[in-house]
Amino acid sequence: MGRLLGGVALLTLALFMVVGFLRSGADPLALRTLVALFIAAGLPAAGGGLLLARHLGVGRRIEHRREALRRDTLEAEVLKMAGRHGGRLTAVEVAGELAVPTTTAEEVLNELMAREMAEIEITDSGLLVYDFHDVRRLSEKDSARGLLES
Template identity: 85%
Template sequence: MGRLVGGVVLLALALFVFVGFLRTSDPFALRTLFALFIAAGLPAAGGSFLLARHFGVGRRIEGRREELRRDTLEAEILTMAGRHGGRLTAVEVAGELAVPTTLAEELLNELMAREMAEIEITDSGLLVYTFHDVRHLSEKETARGLLEP
């Protein structure tokens, strides 16, 4: 609430000073423009910044940044899967991407939920994520149309 009130007050102050600027005898003199910049421009910029923070502009940008980071990590996982024959473990992903194992498991589980990977388990209990499409990329040269015999 403080950001909202502060932003509105600063913008009102900037508007008040700007109206006063319009009443000066020589509004386009260099010193008048400089004074306008300091007296009205800085409060207007500060007020705009406070209002933007109040309405969550920074949070949306940060959310988009986190989404882009996750997308990049998922792309790296798919690239890794191609190098490892379409099979990965969370430990391999964590080690190669330098992320915590919990994050690696979370990303792999998201890929599994989107049906890009399947989970298998070894006799010793190791979870292996298998990427069907990646494992069969070598077959893409033999692809044919859906209606071809």
């Protein structure tokens, strides 16, 4: 609420300064007048606009989009990596090759599993292996035929 009030107050101040400038009869093209107008009205207007933008969450939306892009990029890299490793990966392999923390690698792998792009298997020693079934069958794509062909 403070950002909203501060932004509105600064924009109101800037508006009063512009109105005062217009009524002053000062030479609008004089360098001194332009500098004074910039300091007295431009800076408060910029500050007020910034506070209002922050209040409305502009920065959060951009950050959310940036995080979604980062996550999508990681998922794409994991799928490419699965293709190079025969369709089977572990979190340690992903973390090591993509230089991300193991917890991040596990989160990405679990998200892909939740979207049914991978299945989880476990070795006798307890190692979790993510099996990307579609990636393992990519070699079959050359033999694909139409749905109505027998």
